[in-house]
Amino acid sequence: MLFLTRIEHFNAAHKLYNPEWSKEKNELVFGKCANENWHGHNYELHVTIKGEVAADTGFVINAKILSSLINDFVLEKLDHKNLNMDVPFLKGKMCSTENLAIEIWKQLLPHLPEGVQMHCIKLYETPRIFVEYFGN
Amino acid sequence: MLFLTRIEHFNAAHKLYNPEWSKEKNELVFGKCANENWHGHNYELHVTIKGEVAADTGFVINAKILSSLINDFVLEKLDHKNLNMDVPFLKGKMCSTENLAIEIWKQLLPHLPEGVQMHCIKLYETPRIFVEYFGN
Amino acid sequence: MLFLTRIEHFNAAHKLYNPEWSKEKNELVFGKCANENWHGHNYELHVTIKGEVAADTGFVINAKILSSLINDFVLEKLDHKNLNMDVPFLKGKMCSTENLAIEIWKQLLPHLPEGVQMHCIKLYETPRIFVEYFGN
Amino acid sequence: MLFLTRIEHFNAAHKLYNPEWSKEKNELVFGKCANENWHGHNYELHVTIKGEVAADTGFVINAKILSSLINDFVLEKLDHKNLNMDVPFLKGKMCSTENLAIEIWKQLLPHLPEGVQMHCIKLYETPRIFVEYFGN
Amino acid sequence: MLFLTRIEHFNAAHKLYNPEWSKEKNELVFGKCANENWHGHNYELHVTIKGEVAADTGFVINAKILSSLINDFVLEKLDHKNLNMDVPFLKGKMCSTENLAIEIWKQLLPHLPEGVQMHCIKLYETPRIFVEYFGN
Amino acid sequence: MLFLTRIEHFNAAHKLYNPEWSKEKNELVFGKCANENWHGHNYELHVTIKGEVAADTGFVINAKILSSLINDFVLEKLDHKNLNMDVPFLKGKMCSTENLAIEIWKQLLPHLPEGVQMHCIKLYETPRIFVEYFGN
Numbered sequence: 001m002l003f004l005t006r007i008e009h010f011n012a013a014h015k016l017y018n019p020e021w022s023k024e025k026n027e028l029v030f031g032k033c034a035n036e037n038w039h040g041h042n043y044e045l046h047v048t049i050k051g052e053v054a055a056d057t058g059f060v061i062n063a064k065i066l067s068s069l070i071n072d073f074v075l076e077k078l079d080h081k082n083l084n085m086d087v088p089f090l091k092g093k094m095c096s097t098e099n100l101a102i103e104i105w106k107q108l109l110p111h112l113p114e115g116v117q118m119h120c121i122k123l124y125e126t127p128r129i130f131v132e133y134f135g136n
Numbered sequence: 137m138l139f140l141t142r143i144e145h146f147n148a149a150h151k152l153y154n155p156e157w158s159k160e161k162n163e164l165v166f167g168k169c170a171n172e173n174w175h176g177h178n179y180e181l182h183v184t185i186k187g188e189v190a191a192d193t194g195f196v197i198n199a200k201i202l203s204s205l206i207n208d209f210v211l212e213k214l215d216h217k218n219l220n221m222d223v224p225f226l227k228g229k230m231c232s233t234e235n236l237a238i239e240i241w242k243q244l245l246p247h248l249p250e251g252v253q254m255h256c257i258k259l260y261e262t263p264r265i266f267v268e269y270f271g272n
Numbered sequence: 273m274l275f276l277t278r279i280e281h282f283n284a285a286h287k288l289y290n291p292e293w294s295k296e297k298n299e300l301v302f303g304k305c306a307n308e309n310w311h312g313h314n315y316e317l318h319v320t321i322k323g324e325v326a327a328d329t330g331f332v333i334n335a336k337i338l339s340s341l342i343n344d345f346v347l348e349k350l351d352h353k354n355l356n357m358d359v360p361f362l363k364g365k366m367c368s369t370e371n372l373a374i375e376i377w378k379q380l381l382p383h384l385p386e387g388v389q390m391h392c393i394k395l396y397e398t399p400r401i402f403v404e405y406f407g408n
Numbered sequence: 409m410l411f412l413t414r415i416e417h418f419n420a421a422h423k424l425y426n427p428e429w430s431k432e433k434n435e436l437v438f439g440k441c442a443n444e445n446w447h448g449h450n451y452e453l454h455v456t457i458k459g460e461v462a463a464d465t466g467f468v469i470n471a472k473i474l475s476s477l478i479n480d481f482v483l484e485k486l487d488h489k490n491l492n493m494d495v496p497f498l499k500g501k502m503c504s505t506e507n508l509a510i511e512i513w514k515q516l517l518p519h520l521p522e523g524v525q526m527h528c529i530k531l532y533e534t535p536r537i538f539v540e541y542f543g544n
Numbered sequence: 545m546l547f548l549t550r551i552e553h554f555n556a557a558h559k560l561y562n563p564e565w566s567k568e569k570n571e572l573v574f575g576k577c578a579n580e581n582w583h584g585h586n587y588e589l590h591v592t593i594k595g596e597v598a599a600d601t602g603f604v605i606n607a608k609i610l611s612s613l614i615n616d617f618v619l620e621k622l623d624h625k626n627l628n629m630d631v632p633f634l635k636g637k638m639c640s641t642e643n644l645a646i647e648i649w650k651q652l653l654p655h656l657p658e659g660v661q662m663h664c665i666k667l668y669e670t671p672r673i674f675v676e677y678f679g680n
Numbered sequence: 681m682l683f684l685t686r687i688e689h690f691n692a693a694h695k696l697y698n699p700e701w702s703k704e705k706n707e708l709v710f711g712k713c714a715n716e717n718w719h720g721h722n723y724e725l726h727v728t729i730k731g732e733v734a735a736d737t738g739f740v741i742n743a744k745i746l747s748s749l750i751n752d753f754v755l756e757k758l759d760h761k762n763l764n765m766d767v768p769f770l771k772g773k774m775c776s777t778e779n780l781a782i783e784i785w786k787q788l789l790p791h792l793p794e795g796v797q798m799h800c801i802k803l804y805e806t807p808r809i810f811v812e813y814f815g816n
Contacts, residue, residue, distance in 0.1 A: 002506045003540040011262065013149040013174040018328055029329060031336065032216035038149040039216040040176005042262055048540075053510070056426055057437060058502025063537050064439065080168035080175040094330025098274045102325070126147065126178055129335050132275040132320075138778045139812040154600055165601060167608065184812075189782070192698055193709060194774025199809050200711065230602025234546045238597070265607050268547040268592075283806065285693040285718035290464055301465060303472065304760035310693040311760040312720005314806050352712035352719040366466025370410045374461070398691065398722055401471050404411040404456075419670065421557040421582035440624035446557040447624040448584005450670055488576035488583040490557075534555065534586050562736055573737060575744065638738025642682045646733070673743050676683040676728075 002060045003119055005048040008070050010079035013040040014095040017084075038082065043100075044130075045074070046122035047108065051115050061116050073107045097125040101133040138196045139255055141184040144206050146215035149176040150231040153220075174218065179236075180266075181210070182258035183244065187251050197252050209243045233261040237269040245271075274332045275391055277320040280342050282351035285312040286367040289356075310354065315372075316402075317346070318394035319380065323387050333388050345379045369397040373405040410468045411527055413456040416478050418487035421448040422503040425492075446490065451508075452538075453482070454530035455516065459523050469524050481515045505533040509541040546604045547663055549592040552614050554623035557584040558639040561628075582626065587644075588674075589618070590666035591652065595659050605660050617651045641669040645677040653679075682740045683799055685728040688750050690759035693720040694775040697764075718762065723780075724810075725754070726802035727788065731795050741796050753787045777805040781813040 015038050016030040026034040033039070047070055051060040081087055083095040089107060093099045101123045109118050124130040151174050152166040162170040169175065183206055187196040213223055219231040225243060229235045237259045245254050260266040287310050288302040298306040305311070319342055323332040353359055355367040361379060365371050373395045381390050396402040423446050424438040434442040441447070455478055459468040489495055491503040497515060501507045509531045517526050532538040559582050560574040570578040577583070591614055595604040625631055627639040633651060637643045645667045653662050668674040695718050696710040706714040713719065727750055731740040757767055763775040769787060773779045781803045789798050804810040 001542070001544060002509070003542075004506070005538050005540070007536040009262070011175050011177055013176040016330070020328070029334070035216050035218070035222070037218035037221045038174050038176065039147050039218070040149040040174065041147055042178040053504075053506045056428075056502070058424070058504030058507045060506055060539075062437070080171050082171070082173035082175070085173045086171070094328070096325075096330030098276070098325045098332055099330045101274070126145070128279040130277050131332075132277070134273070134275075136273065137814070137816060138781070139814075140778070141810050141812070143808040152602070156600070165606070189776075189778045192700070192774070194696070194776030194779045196778055196811075198709070230600070232597075232602030234548070234597045234604055235602045237546070264551040266549050267604075268549070270545070270547075272545060281806070283719050283721055285720040288466070292464070301470070307760050307762070307766070309762035309765045310718050310720065311691050311762070312693040312718065313691055314722040352715050354715070354717035354719070357717045358715070366464070368461075368466030370412070370461045370468055371466045373410070398689065400415040402413050403468075404413070406409070406411075408409060417670070419583050419585055421584040443624050443626070443630070445626035445629045446582050446584065447555050447626070448557040448582065449555055450586040488579050490579070490581035490583070493581045494579070534553065560738070564736070573742070638736070640733075640738030642684070642733045642740055643738045645682070672687040674685050675740075676685070678681070678683075680681060 001050055002053050003048055003050045004060045004063065004066070005046050006063055006066045006070060008045045008047070008067070008075060010043050010045065010075050011040065012043060012078055012081050012083050013038040014083035015039065016094065016096060018094065038084075041125050043078075043097075044124040045070070045104065046120070047104075048118075048120040048122070049112060049116050050119045051117060061113065065113070069108060069111050073111055074104050077107070097123055097129070097131050098133075101131050105133055105135060137186055138189050139184055139186045140196045140199065140202070141182050142199055142202045142206060144181045144183070144203070144211060146179050146181065146211050147176065148179060148214055148217050148219050149174040150219035151175065152230065152232060154230065174220075177261050179214075179233075180260040181206070181240065182256070183240075184254075184256040184258070185248060185252050186255045187253060197249065201249070205244060205247050209247055210240050213243070233259055233265070233267050234269075237267050241269055241271060273322055274325050275320055275322045276332045276335065276338070277318050278335055278338045278342060280317045280319070280339070280347060282315050282317065282347050283312065284315060284350055284353050284355050285310040286355035287311065288366065288368060290366065310356075313397050315350075315369075316396040317342070317376065318392070319376075320390075320392040320394070321384065321388050322391045323389060333385065337385070341380060341383050345383055346376050349379070369395055369401070369403050370405075373403050377405055377407060409458055410461050411456055411458045412468045412471065412474070413454050414471055414474045414478060416453045416455070416475070416483060418451050418453065418483050419448065420451060420486055420489050420491050421446040422491035423447065424502065424504060426502065446492075449533050451486075451505075452532035453478070453512065454528070456526075456528040456530070457520065457524050458527045459525060469521065473521070477516060477519050481519055482512050485515070505531055505537070505539050506541075509539050513541055513543060545594055546597050547592055547594045548604045548607065548610070549590050550607055550610045550614060552589045552591070552611070552619060554587050554589065554619050555584065556587060556622055556625050556627050557582040558627035559583065560638065560640060562638065582628075585669050587622075587641075588668040589614070589648065590664070592662075592664040592666070593656060593660050594663045595661060605657065609657070613652060613655050617655055618648050621651070641667055641673070641675050642677075645675050649677055649679060681730055682733050683728055683730045684740045684743065684746070685726050686743055686746045686750060688725045688727070688747070688755060690723050690725065690755050691720065692723060692758055692761050692763050693718040694763035695719065696774065696776060698774065718764075721805050723758075723777075724804040725750070725784065726800070728798075728800040728802070729792065729796050730799045731797060741793060745793070749788060749791050753791055754784050757787070777803055777809070777811050778813075781811050785813055785815060
């Protein structure tokens with residue numbers, strides 16, 4: 001069993017704002033992240049898959065294929081977007097890095113080739129904060 | 137003459153959009169950066185000053201004082217903001233990294249202590265694109 | 273279950289020196305790290321916690337609260353200190369990165385909010401050496 | 409139980425080419441990586457071992473000893489080499505990063521001191537692709 | 545005047561070998577870099593241009609256009625290649641990082657848009673060695 | 681004219697303390713950096729030299745020779761030392777990063793080979809603060 005990780009980037013705007021709370025409570029809980037006019041991040045995304053090494057290629061997965069899958073099913077939907085406004089699969093959810101990682105997992109999972117398993121979605125919001133999701 | 141650089145970070149939303157152009161021309165020129173609902177970045181800011189080394193401290197400038205100046209006159213105005221909507225000193229200007237670097241220079245310049253000169257504002261928009269401004 | 277990591281830094285002096293050994297044995301085992309006049313490092317600390325994502329915030333833990341806890345119970349006691357001389361919870365222990373990671377775990381553990389579990393203390397001594405402690 | 413990681417680097421040439429396939433199939437599967445005249449990488453190697461912390465040193469393993477083992481049994485055989493042509497333990501295998509990680513594990517394993525266990529070989533091929541091997 | 549830098553990567557094989565010298569002299573001067581079967585690197589390329597900021601775009605140059613130029617006139621010729629064998633503009637020259645930087649400058653210079661000047665080619669051979677060329 | 685930079689690291693203890701001042705004034709000016717029991721850093725040193733490229737080697741300077749010079753005349757004197765107590769060329773000077781950069785320049789300058797000029801000593805004290813010295 002080998003684990004392979006591909007690192008990608010995307011840039012997006014978001015805000016942390018619970019519409020069921022008052023503006024005051026949002027600012028109390030989320031501080032500057034609740035700024036109504038949005039802020040944004042350069043997100044760094046690590047997608048880790050696992051599987052057996054194929055004898056004829058030496059690969060668990062061709063990294064170019066993995067990169068294409070990430071591009072088509074994740075980056076196309078998130079890069080240079082407003083996470084709260086532009087992303088159907090985040091509608092109705094808090095746009096935290098935690099939820100974003102979980103939804104990225106769900107977007108990619110159905111598209112992995114046979115014999116390859118998802119292991120981890122790791123997502124940096126800033127160089128000093130990241131989350132990891134292992135599927136449960 | 138010694139050069140000292142302090143590195144800081146801020147997160148902000150922006151879009152590249154010239155209001156005198158059609159939506160089509162904006163998308164042609166700025167591509168995904170013209171997304172009307174904004175996107176955003178983790179900006180990395182390098183402020184470089186220069187001056188003589190003081191014999192009694194060994195400092196050109198106390199790095200904590202430089203950090204405070206950057207915080208008060210730059211980060212407070214930019215961090216977790218929408219560059220197009222929330223920042224008075226960017227009003228009426230294209231919110232490019234180039235213009236942002238020039239305006240950061242102007243914000244800091246009047247506040248440097250005597251004997252300390254501004255040398256360079258270096259600003260990363262993404263880990264692979266940065267600009268530098270030397271004051272003219 | 274989501275994992276969230278907050279990265280912090282501190283600077284400290286230390287030496288590796290076992291007082292029950294001769295100076296010669298200390299130098300044999302620890303080399304330059306046994307220099308009696310100390311040396312030091314910029315330590316990089318990764319604190320990883322785990323828990324469920326709250327529906328109303330999208331958070332496992334508010335990263336600002338985690339950062340405050342690390343600051344109050346770890347950085348305040350270690351930053352710009354001499355690990356051998358200034359830190360009560362390291363008294364009588366070898367000031368290795370291994371022991372430092374274990375003690376940081378112990379300092380933080382009692383202060384985590386309900387529903388949040390410690391997962392890992394990762395500590396870089398230099399950019400090329402780090403340790404990880406998972407609590408047992 | 410503590411985990412300690414030592415990071416090392418080596419530079420090598422390689423190509424991805426299955427001699428049982430036609431040139432066309434190799435180019436179809438491996439793309440530019442099949443260039444018959446080779447290409448190369450700065451590989452970044454993370455060796456993670458685990459064990460108990462010794463009371464008299466505070467160490468799981470002396471990092472200098474681990475570094476020497478990596479140098480003698482891995483870097484000496486790989487650094488500034490052609491992975492396909494110069495490395496006996498890769499003969500007859502596809503020179504993928506996956507296989508390289510597995511073989512590095514095998515080279516190091518017999519030489520670890522008593523009480524120290526191998527935990528992970530992590531190997532970056534580029535700053536955006538890495539693999540991990542845990543021994544099975 | 546503003547300076548803008550775009551960072552790109554390429555992977556290549558090379559060796560340092562002066563064909564007018566004996567094998568012994570090559571090994572004496574170039575050490576492991578003279579390995580006849582090649583070795584290789586992940587090169588990191590920083591291209592810095594300078595110019596005035598246009599009022600209607602806020603750009604010195606559209607970073608996407610600069611990236612395309614680097615891709616078409618540099619990366620296409622160097623990425624996943626053998627620098628000694630596959631690159632016409634390096635024929636007859638020592639394949640040092642110094643000469644590579646100079647030749648990259650020459651490849652890009654004729655293609656810059658009007659009003660944009662080349663300022664610097666910075667090229668990392670490893671994370672700890674880089675060269676800079678300013679055109680003379 | 682080509683510029684070549686070699687990056688090295690060293691670890692050291694120091695404190696910022698002017699013996700002509702009271703303890704109170706030292707703490708007022710230097711804050712935590714005045715801790716009498718020392719603190720320390722992982723310093724990252726960039727040595728940049730310049731010169732013409734030799735036709736027979738493609739080198740401005742052999743990077744291994746530059747690395748040896750830095751090791752013999754700088755790292756041997758600073759690595760795993762106490763900058764205030766163990767380093768003859770810093771005696772009587774404030775142990776600031778500024779002064780350290782100037783003294784490193786003086787240590788290396790007499791030993792550069794003919795045809796090679798010193799250009800810059802760049803020294804990181806932490807990942808967010810660095811100084812540069814160009815010799816005057």
